[in-house]
Amino acid sequence: MRHLIVLLFFVCFQEISAQEIVVLDRDTNEPIPNVAVYNTDKSKTALTDFNGKCSLLAFDYNERITFKHLSYDVRKSTKNLIRKKGNRIFLTIKPQELNEVVMSISKWEQQKKDIPQKLASIDARTIAFYNPQTAADALAQSGKVFVQKSQLGGGSPMIRGFATNRLLLSVDGVRMNNAIFRGGNVQNVISIDPYTIKNTEIIFGPGSVIYGSDAIGGVMNFYTKKPTYATTEELDFSGSTAYRFASANNENTFHVDFNLGKKKWAFLTSATYNSFGDLTMGEHGPNSYLRTNFVERRNGQDVLVFNENPQKQTPTGYDQINLLQKIAYKPNNTWDYSLGAYYSTTSDYSRYDRLIRPNSSNDGLRSAEWFYGPQKWFMGNLQINKKGKGKFYDGVRLTTAYQHFQESRNSRGFGSLDRFTTREKVDAFSANIDFENKKIGDLRLYYGAEYIYNKVYSEGRQKNIETNVTSNAASRYPNGSTWETLAGYLNTEYKAKPNFTLLSGIRYSHVWVNAVFDRTFFPFPFDNANLNNDAVTGSLGFSWFPKENLQITFNGSTGFRSPNIDDIGKVFDSEPGSVVVPNPDLVPEYAYNTELGIQKNFKDKVVLKGAAFYTYLVDALVRRDFEFNEQSEIDYNGELSNVQAIQNAAKAYVYGFEFGLEAFLSDQLSLLSNLTFTQGIEEEDDGTDSPGRHVAPTFGDFHIIWKNQRLKADVFLNYNGEVSFDDLAFSERAKDFIYASDLNGNPFSPSWYTLNFRSQYEMGNGLKASLNVENITDQRYRTYSSGIVAPGLNLILGLGYSF
Missing domain, CATH: 2.60.40.1120 (Carboxypeptidase-like, regulatory domain)
Structure with a gap:
């Protein structure tokens, strides 16, 4: 019994x-x-x-x-x-909820409402609804970031008139920018798998106090998903799988992830495979955008072939694989350890804008081949967190990481037998220690130190495609060059009143650059470059709620960018008939920024947001005409080319306005809209002015969103304003083959709009289906400065299952 x-x-x-x-x-x-x-x-x-x-x-x-x-x-x-x-x-948290926690400003959790800078956050739920092709597309679909594309395997963000090496990318707190991030458009952001993103936080304006060099125009922080611990003693197993199809480039994407969790241990594994075909443009638009012919190799000859479907951009397709493995260990409530391994690789993919360049006589194409080799990225990082009870801190975080970057460029002129290849590898080591101190009443302190070391490997090859004979050629960068920085920072948050928060910060950075030049192929008038410079940057701002439903923010900040290996040591054909050569006589560029923001909440039904900003850049690093051994022209890859170099040759200013609207008409129906207006001018030392190259046209969106328990649907417009010939940067005017022609025959970027629809339906039992239709009216358009034409009518289907 x-x-x-x-x-x-x-x-x-x-x-x-x-x-x-x-x-x-x-x-x-x-x-x-x-x-x-x-x-x-x-x-x-x-x-x-x-x-x-x-x-x-x-x-x-x-x-x-x-x-x-x-x-x-x-x-x-x-x-x-x-x-x-x-x-x-x-x-799921309500979109009206204003007490959002952000990490980007101090690397520790802070209330978004206390931050004086403009921030945008894109969470995993929103990304799943966007169902983007790449991480670059996720940024673009937010309506707050402009993205340029030179090819399908691309995506170069532009924020407040700055781009590429003046914006900083980070993944899980680790800086992704390396010593060869260039002033031209970069596509490293596509190495981040959108299926693994937990949250993306975008800082608008300088972020150099926390992130150091390069964070002039803004910072994009990608936080990936974390392993999940079990809530009981039993082993917890969960995961998801997804499939995506897009008709415009015959995309097939497969994703799977799974999580194993115990109370103290957790493992997260993720894998994604993408297969992208050639991209098809829209039906209605400029005929000059059509791909009327392309090059094929037939019987040992380069032949110009008529394109039977001129809307298909041949060749643009490629494949990609992304892998992620994380291990987490939490022995108690004080310590937390996380180990992560990230890997991304692409197949070869063509740089489309170089393949459509006409030859000098304008009766054919200049290049028979121009493609990137596989873009590879590996990162291994270890993060250790400790909470509370330290003498000078309440939290401490140590982050160490090793990254390996690999890329190559391959080109061959029409009718030439010689393919020129440059291959680059970068090993990047970094260590950050960050502290949080909440012990001093209403004052919070955030402080830390950072060390980064990059080593660049670069080689050049020349191969005869008929005989397969290979010989050495000029490398893109000085092989074995190094870039390193050591820095310390202090950031403060002071709650002067319940409705008034003051934030300030200061950072000291020291940067060393060392490069030894190989004079085998070019008689450089110097043997090496040794840069040794430092910078002090700061910020001061406030967030004030004069009324409960009204917020006013102001922020003043400085940013800097120290020259990297790409700036001082590159040898590369920048545009038709021009070649960039090294220049070791460079100093850092500095930015001075002010920003005023306002947000008004009308009874949690309508939220209006606005921000105005002004940034002044001095000693701007720009590409300009140069003399090499007192010569303005040299032979490069068999072509007489105009000599250019990166120089501290300009000042620049950028200003603009950003507006946002959120209207919650009912529990089911809401409106959302964004609008960004930017203007920028580069001032030369000789007094001449040029429109800023990375100043995006006016752009925005307008959404009508309806949702209930299972279904969410969004009908929206995307639109871009015109960039006239007079407003086109001088360097862009030379690329008339990617632009339309105005009535005077001058290149310009026309305005455009698209009508779109996306939806997501929860079927229950963890099954979700999505249906998106992009560019419903089948417009043929090319976003500003982009080499590739955007997709035409595009049907996107998605299916996901969580278990």
Whole structure:
């Protein structure tokens, strides 16, 4: 009898335990306390505790249960479905919720409402709804970042008139910018898998206090998903799989990830494979954008072939693989260890804008081949977090990382037998230690130090494609060159009043550059370049709520960019008939920025946002005509070319306005809109002015969004303003083959718009389907400064399953 009672007690205990569930935030996986749980007539109720847990013992297995919290969308389910999901249910935060936590400004959690700089956040839920092709497309679809593309395997963000090496990319707190990030458009952002992004935070304006060199125009922080620990003693297994198809380039994407979690250990594995075909442009637009012919090799000769489908941009397709592995260990509530390995590689992919360049007589094409070799990126990082009880800190984080970058460029002129190749590799080591101190009343301190070391390997080859004879050729960069920096920073947040927060910061950075030049192919008038410079940058700003529904922010900040290996040591054909040569006599460029923002909330129904900014850049590093050994022209790859070099030859100013609207007309219907206007001028030393090269045209979007428990749909317009010939940068005017022609025959970038639709439907049991239709009116357009024409009518299908 005693054994029977024990057995019955054990069975009852197991049954009660099995009916305990946990309510979690969909984006952060954090438990949500004080969630009201009730059935249809509210005769049965429960409330989640501090750990997000409650018991569903009182509820029947198939009756409808409602989960409600003031800050989250209402969720309904049944006990049976929740049990199949491992006794977990996820809630989605409301878009009106203003107390958003951000990490980018100090590397520690801060309330977004206390930040004086403009920030934009794109969470995993939003990215899943966008269903983008690449991480670059996720940025573009936010409506706040302009993205340029030279080829399908590309995507170069532009923020507030700055781009490429004047913007900083980071992944999980590790700087992605390396010593060969160039002033031209870069595509490294496509190495980040959008399926693994937990959140993306974008800082608009200088972020040099925290991130050092390059963070002049803005910072894009990508935080990837973390392994999830189990909430019980049992092994927790979860994951997801997804498929995506796009008709404009016959894309097929496959993704899978899974998580194994114990209470102290967790493992996350992710893999994504992309196959992209040639991209098809739209039906309605300039005929000059059409791909009327292309080059093929036939019987040992380069032949210009008529394109039977001139809307197909041949060749533009490529393949890509992204892998992620993370291991997390949390022995107690004080320590947290995380080890991550990231890998991305592409196939060869053509640089489309170089393949459509006409020859000098304008009766054919200049290049028979121009393609990038595989773009490879590997990162291994170790992060150690410790909470509280330190003498001078409440939290400390150590982040160490090793990155390996690999890329190559391959080109062959029409009718030539010689293919020229340059291959580059970069090894990058970094270590950051960051502290948080909350011990001094209303003052919070954030401080830390950083060390980064880059080593560049570069080689050149020349190959006869008929004989396969290979010989050495000039490398793009000085082989074995190094770039390193050591820095320390202090950032403060002072809550002067409940409605007034003051933020300030200062950073000291020291940068060393060393390069030895090989004079085999070019008689450089110097043997090496040794740069040794430092910079002090700072910021001061406030966030003020004069009324509960009105926020005013102001921020003043400085940024800098120290010359890197690309600036001082590159040898490269920058544009038709021009070659860039090294220049070791460079100094850092500095930016001085002010920003004023305002946000008005009308009863949580309408939110209006606006920001005005002005940035002044001195000693700007720009590409200008130069003399090499007192010669203005030299022979490069068999062609007499005009000599140029990167120089501290200009000043520049950029100003603009950014507007945002969010209107919540009902629980189901909302409106969303963004508009960005930017102007910029580069001032030469001789007094002449040129429009800024990376100043995007006026751009924006307008969305009508409807959603209920299962369905979310969005009808929206994207639009870009015109860039006239007079407003086109001088360096862009030389690329008339990528632009339309105005009535005077001059190149310009026409305005354009697209009408689009996207939707996502939750079928239940973890199954989601999405249907997107881009460019419904089939416009033929090319975004400003882009080599490739944008997709025409594009049907996108997606299917995802979470388990």
